[in-house]
Amino acid sequence: MKKTLLITGGAGFIGSHVVRLFVTKYPDYKIVNLDALTYAGNLENLKDIQDAPNYIFEKADITDEATINSIFAKYNFDGVIHLAAESHVDRSIIDPNAFIRTNVMGTANLLNAARTIWKDNMEGKRFYHVSTDEVYGSLGEEGFFLETTPYDPQSPYSASKAASDHFVRAYGNTYHMPFVITNCSNNYGPNHFPEKLIPLFINNIRNNKPLPVYGDGKYTRDWLYVVDHARAIDMVFHGGRNGETYNIGGFNEWQNIELVKLMCREMDKRLGRQEGESEKLISYIKDRPGHDRRYAIDATKINKELGWYPSVTFEEGLRITIDWYMANEEWLNHVTSGDYKKYYENQYTHR
Ligand code: NAD
Ligand code: TYD
Numbered sequence: 502m503k504k505t506l507l508i509t510g511g512a513g514f515i516g517s518h519v520v521r522l523f524v525t526k527y528p529d530y531k532i533v534n535l536d537a538l539t540y541a542g543n544l545e546n547l548k549d550i551q552d553a554p555n556y557i558f559e560k561a562d563i564t565d566e567a568t569i570n571s572i573f574a575k576y577n578f579d580g581v582i583h584l585a586a587e588s589h590v591d592r593s594i595i596d597p598n599a600f601i602r603t604n605v606m607g608t609a610n611l612l613n614a615a616r617t618i619w620k621d622n623m624e625g626k627r628f629y630h631v632s633t634d635e636v637y638g639s640l641g642e643e644g645f646f647l648e649t650t651p652y653d654p655q656s657p658y659s660a661s662k663a664a665s666d667h668f669v670r671a672y673g674n675t676y677h678m679p680f681v682i683t684n685c686s687n688n689y690g691p692n693h694f695p696e697k698l699i700p701l702f703i704n705n706i707r708n709n710k711p712l713p714v715y716g717d718g719k720y721t722r723d724w725l726y727v728v729d730h731a732r733a734i735d736m737v738f739h740g741g742r743n744g745e746t747y748n749i750g751g752f753n754e755w756q757n758i759e760l761v762k763l764m765c766r767e768m769d770k771r772l773g774r775q776e777g778e779s780e781k782l783i784s785y786i787k788d789r790p791g792h793d794r795r796y797a798i799d800a801t802k803i804n805k806e807l808g809w810y811p812s813v814t815f816e817e818g819l820r821i822t823i824d825w826y827m828a829n830e831e832w833l834n835h836v837t838s839g840d841y842k843k844y845y846e847n848q849y850t851h852r
Contacts, residue, residue, distance in 0.1 A: 505531040507578045509563060509611065510585030512542035514693045515631070518731040519582060524550045526735070531555050533576055536585060537562040540840055545832060546692045563607030573614040580627040581615055582738060583608065586665075589696050590635075590658045591848055594790060597657035604661035605668070612672045619678070628680040629738050630669040634723070634748065635659035636684060639793035646684070647799050648746045655791050673744050681741040683733065685749040686798045690727030690818065691825035695837060696844065699724075699819075702761060703826045704833055706768040706779045713849050716788030718758030721795040725751035726818035729811040736807045747807075750798025753815050758783075767823055786852045 506523065510516040511534030524532050532555055536542045550556055561568045563585050585607060587593065587600045612628065619626045637646040638653030654663040672678040693700040702712050733749045741747060755763075765779035772779075803809045813821075826833060837845075 503529050503531075504579040505533065505576050507533050507535060507573075507576065507581045509535050509581070509583045510542070511558075512536040512538055512544050512546060513584065513588070514541070514546075514690075515688055515727055515730055516584040517546035517692055518690070518727050519584065519734055520547060520556070521550055522728075522731045522735055523582075524553050524556045528555055531557065531576075533557045533559055533572075533578070535559045535561050535563070535572065539587075540844075541588065541694050543692075543832075543836060545835070563610055564602050566610045566613075569610045569614050570617065573618050577618055578615070579625065580629065580738070581611060582629045582631065582734065583611055584631045586662070587658070589694075590656050591696070591789065592844075593656055593658035593661070595847070597661075600657050600661040601664075604658075605664045608665035609668055612668060612678065616672065616676055616678060620676075623677055623679055626679050627738065627743070628669065628672075628678055629734070630666065630680060630682045631734065632666050632682055632684045633659065633662050634684050634686045634750065634796050634798050635793065636663040636666060637796075640795040640797055642795070645797045645799035646748060648684075648748055648802055655793055659793075679743045681737055681743065682746045683737055683749050683803075684746065684798075685730055685733070686723035686725050686751055686796060688727045688730050689724050690822050691829075692832075693727070693822075695833065695841075698722075698757065698760075699764070699822065700826065702764055703768065703823060704837065706765060706782060707772070707826070709782065711784040712761060712765075712782045713784055713786045713852070714758060714761060715786060716792060718756065718761070718785065720757050720792060721754050721797070722757070722760075723750045723752075723754050723797045724760075724815060725749065725753065725811060726813040726815075726821075729813055732812065733803060733809045736809050737803065740807050742806075747803040748798045748800050749803060749809070750800045751811055751815070752800065753811070754795075754797050755815075763819070764823070767819065771823060771827055786849070
């Protein structure tokens with residue numbers, strides 16, 4: 502069936518994998534990638550599909566209401582998959598308003614624009630909002646996040662994502678907007694901007710730079726390979742029930758320090774260093790304010806309803822990821838030039 506879909510944030514980390522999957526798997530769909538190309542957006546991520554006949558790029562900012570309305574009028578989308586966001590917790594601590602603008606106001610603009618073009622017939626339409634497990638807050642040593650876990654966001658980032666989730670549900674309830682929301686755990690993989698733990702540490706190990714571990718390093722995250730997230734988005738977009746939430750996770754919890762040691766061992770092998778060499782770069786630094794102790798997802802619902810399960814083991818995914826960064830030095834050098842240097846100094850010097 503022919504469809505015109507809007508994917509927002511398609512030049513970012515997860516968005517680029519979602520755009521690639523949809524453009525290649527659904528030649529009958531017209532895929533419009535809308536992205537403001539902030540520091541985190543990079544069209545190099547999509548070089549391999551940029552000339553596909555069913556792919557269109559629109560450079561636009563979701564906070565610009567008039568432009569968003571005109572893009573919706575121009576394409577008359579059948580569906581929206583919304584990933585555009587400010588996504589890094591540390592940046593949200595420095596500048597929360599940027600997160601409120603993009604994640605809350607930007608999402609509201611998209612909802613309003615969709616409502617305008619769909620108001621006479623919502624049949625077959627779908628607003629898919631991509632969210633995070635961080636909206637549920639922080640776990641102790643036991644337990645998992647379920648779809649029914651009450652929201653308890655703790656950082657400006659997660660508060661802004663929680664607010665946007667609430668708006669999507671409110672539009673579903675008030676205006677009968679057909680929607681689905683997924684809340685996913687931490688992703689890793691190729692094209693991940695090197696401000697987040699895994700790509701930052703791969704880059705620093707490569708360059709023999711200190712590895713800044715926050716606090717005691719015993720914070721726990723549930724890691725999922727990004728392509729498996731994109732597969733889940735495809736399944737939920739096509740098979741998920743309207744008005745439902747699905748949690749997506751890797752069944753793969755790691756304490757930061759154990760993960761960092763694993764990355765060091767893998768990188769030692771790649772770089773021909775003696776075992777234990779890269780571990781010497783580990784440097785414990787002042788903790789992130791309000792740092793969530795543990796995230797872990799119970800992904801039973803998406804598994805039972807849609808048959809989704811991660812296809813890549815963590816060992817395999819991490820190997821592919823490290824190989825990708827080692828083979829894509831140019832990409833890394835490009836994204837770590839300019840503003841990145843300023844961000845890095847501000848974030849890590851004197852800490
Ligand atoms: P990212 O920071 O790599 O990419 C975000 C993209 O959005 C970039 O291309 C950027 O240019 C674009 N963007 C930012 N502000 C914009 C604006 N105002 N208008 C238009 N485009 C804008 O983020 P990501 O890690 O790929 O995350 C994508 C989505 O998935 C986000 O909504 C995030 O909350 C969610 N999520 C991420 C993770 C994760 O581990 N990275 C986990 C769960 C959910
Ligand atoms: P991050 O990749 O920023 O994802 P999130 O905070 O959204 O889960 O961080 C993952 C974990 O790694 C988190 O517990 C914070 C920690 N961390 C460090 O210890 N040092 C760092 O330099 C960064 C960026 C993160």
